[in-house]
Amino acid sequence: KQEVTQIPAALSVPEGENLVLNCSFTDSAIYNLQWFRQDPGKGLTSLLLIQSSQREQTSGRLNASLDKSSGRSTLYIAASQPGDSATYLCAVQGAQKLVFGQGTRLTINP
């Protein structure tokens, strides 16, 4: 059974800092990994999708890496802004369904 773990559970940093969110998964037989953002009371917004054959994806200030063999992914956020405050979820797609981590609640302080 696939298990996804995100560390840390919560993170608070001053504006402008670069930061890394971590995601690990137990079963390396995945099709892809996706990072989402969720604002309070809202749905999920897809940030980056990494196919199993890829090592990383970039979008603006966001960069996500994938090391399938070690079961790890990181989301790097450069030059953080208060608007980046949200919960970040990683999810892995296996043969059956999408499995989510518990999320990292990020707060960027002005």
Added chain:
Amino acid sequence: GAVVSQHPSRVICKSGTSVKIECRSLDFQATTMFWYRQFPKKSLMLMATSNEGSKATYEQGVEKDKFLINHASLTLSTLTVTSAHPEDSSFYICSAREDSYGYTFGSGTRLTVV
């Protein structure tokens, strides 16, 4: 591309009544859609997989008769919470998968049963 629209965003209903939530894929066809439930400060819990033209597949512990799913077209799935009770109050989110964009989620529905 790959937009999923969910309606309503909020609904309050009386205990014992039924509530229908709609999930539409706006710019792509979705043979499969997914319904999740999210408790406060928790991650998403998959409730069921909705299959166009056939019966939904429910996760273990999810009551089929309580949560009715209909996926009558390639762009619309509905979740009906029947005979709702206060314990059904929650945040419900649908999603669909598109090959290029992965999973796309609706904006969610906050259900409050009073």
